[in-house]
Amino acid sequence: MSVRSRLEIAERDKLVVPAYFSGSGHYKKDSSLDSLVQQHQAAVAAYTLEAKKLADESEAAITALLSSLLSTVQASQEQQAAQMAANLTNNQEQLQRLCQFLVVERMQSGQKKLQEMEKHHLALGEQVTSLCHLVSDEVSAHCKQQVHLVSSIREEFEKLRRELETSNEEVQRLSAAMEAKSTEAKKDMAVFKQQFEKFSRSFFEMEADQQDTMAKAQEAALDLSNIHKLVEESVSDAVASTGECFVEQKRAADYQMAACTTALSEAVRAGTDITRGQTDKAKTLVGNFDAIVSKSCGEFSSTGRHGSVKTAQVQDISEALRAGISNDMAKCSSVVSDFFQNDLQEYVPTGEHAYAKSFAEEYDEKLHSFQRFVLNLRRNNGYLLGQIGNADQTPLYFDMPGTTTVEKKGAKQVHVLTSVHGKTTVTAMLCYTSDGHKLRPYLIFK
Known part of the structure; x- marks a missing residue:
């Protein structure tokens, strides 16, 4: 619940002084007492307005200055208490000067009502202090979170700075190596x-x-x-x-x-x-x-x-x-x-x-x-000469019969003994590198 909503509830719940009616069984309305009550109500209204203003100012300044808010609230409370005490003394003196001819019961009732108003104002002050404590707790938690976030950002920044330094060193080393290689x-x-x-x-x-x-x-x-x-x-x-x-x-x-x-x-x-x-x-x-x-x-x-x-x-x-x-x-x-x-x-x-x-x-x-x-x-x-090579594919037959035969004169047919794999071939890969090194050949069976 925000400060403004709590102040509105307190304003609705504040004590309103009833008016005095004239008639049988009641006292007649006194103009001086009515004016005094009106002045007191005006003071209460001014206090509530000042409290609203203070709440608005405190709500606006919560995120920026926590210490100043607490000191301002304490100072305002002391000032308001002193002002209320001064107002009460002034009111009592005025009542004593103006209401000397009034009945003691009306004075007692006025004092009771003033005590109730003091209690109400004290309750309102307690609510304001509790609200300030809640706001201060929220602000402190938010500040702690912000501090943690700032610390994590600083750690990341330090880490990135170290990585940047290492990368700069690596770039310098590589540039030196490239210069050496260029000279070579x-x-x-x-x-x-x-x-x-x-x-x-x-x-x-x-x-x-x-x-x-x-x-x-x-x-x-x-x-x-x-x-x-x-x-x-x-x-x-x-x-x-x-x-x-x-x-x-x-x-x-x-x-x-x-x-x-x-x-x-x-x-x-x-x-x-x-x-x-x-x-x-x-x-x-x-x-x-x-x-x-x-x-x-x-x-x-x-x-x-x-x-x-x-x-x-x-x-x-x-x-x-x-x-x-x-x-x-x-x-x-x-x-x-x-x-x-x-x-x-x-x-x-x-x-x-x-x-x-x-x-x-x-x-x-x-x-x-x-x-x-x-x-x-x-x-x-x-590239080195040993890294560049050439390869050649050569087909090899499983059966390699001779091209010439010797048979007896007058034979009907020349018999060439071969297997059934006369047309079956394998592929021999012959590889060598540019520096003259011959690699081991290998066969590919299709």
């Missing part, structure tokens, strides 16, 4: 320019050397092709000569066998002992023939050990002779290609070699733009 980057850029100039000079020198080596490689390839032709001619001549030797030896062996059979038949006719001796001689002759054939094959294979192609061809020819296959089906092209790629080749070209795949101009431009993009990323973000 400038130094690295200067070193990179020097290295790039050296690399460009070395690249042009290597390109000139590569052109010379390419010319030498072409000459070596021509020489290798000539050597290959000569080796094939010599091998074909050797094979033809060995075939003729084998035919002549076979004829001689057949002739010896025929002679042995005739001799045996004659020996049988001569006697059993002579026949046994001739059979022993025939066995020795057959063993000697086998030894001669194996010796000639061994000598021919030993003469071809100086070249892997010749050795492989001799072995294939011997296997073909055992199986009754023609010489044309027994050639091993893979051995010949491996021989000319690994055994006789002194220079292995790298980079843009003769058999490299040539791209269109638009693909070359895309490749150069991608290289520039990677260099810009490394320049702007400071």
Whole structure:
């Protein structure tokens, strides 16, 4: 309940002095006493007006000054009490001067009414003091709440100030680090320019050397092709000569066998002992023939050990002779290609070699733009060479059958033994970084 509402209730409940009527059994109205009562009522009205004004002023000043409100209320109460005492004394003196001829009962009734008014005013003062105490309690609670809020705001402000100081220190540290990095980057850029100039000079020198080596490689390839032709001619001549030797030896062996059979038949006719001796001689002759054939094959294979192609061809020819296959089906092209790629080749070209795949101009431009993009990323973000890499996908078949087969002459069908996964593939990922470090490959099963 507000101060104004409580004052209005007190004003409604205040004591009103009744008027005196004239008539039988009552005293006649006295003008001086009526005027005194009116003055007292006017004083009470003035007091109530002053109390309302004081309440309004106190209600307006509650939120600003609590101590001044309490001191003002106490001073006003003392002043009002002194004024009331002075008014009472003045009224008593006036009553004594003016009402000397009045009856003692009327004086006593007036005194009783004055005492009741004093009690009423005391009750009103107590209500005002209680109301002031309530207002002071509310104001103190509000002040405590405001003080707590201000303290929390100060704590938050201190916390934000500390965070701002730490952030400023971090910014200063980062700015110093950025300046150091910028100086290092400038130094690295200067070193990179020097290295790039050296690399460009070395690249042009290597390109000139590569052109010379390419010319030498072409000459070596021509020489290798000539050597290959000569080796094939010599091998074909050797094979033809060995075939003729084998035919002549076979004829001689057949002739010896025929002679042995005739001799045996004659020996049988001569006697059993002579026949046994001739059979022993025939066995020795057959063993000697086998030894001669194996010796000639061994000598021919030993003469071809100086070249892997010749050795492989001799072995294939011997296997073909055992199986009754023609010489044309027994050639091993893979051995010949491996021989000319690994055994006789002194220079292995790298980079843009003769058999490299040539791209269109638009693909070359895309490749150069991608290289520039990677260099810009490394320049702007400071990537290391180990952080930049390349990956390539290569399909691998589960079954890798050979491209050549050897079957007997006149066979109806060439059987290639494979599983059911002839067309099933896996993807092999081959990755490496720009500094030359190769990563472990991994397989992707689809």
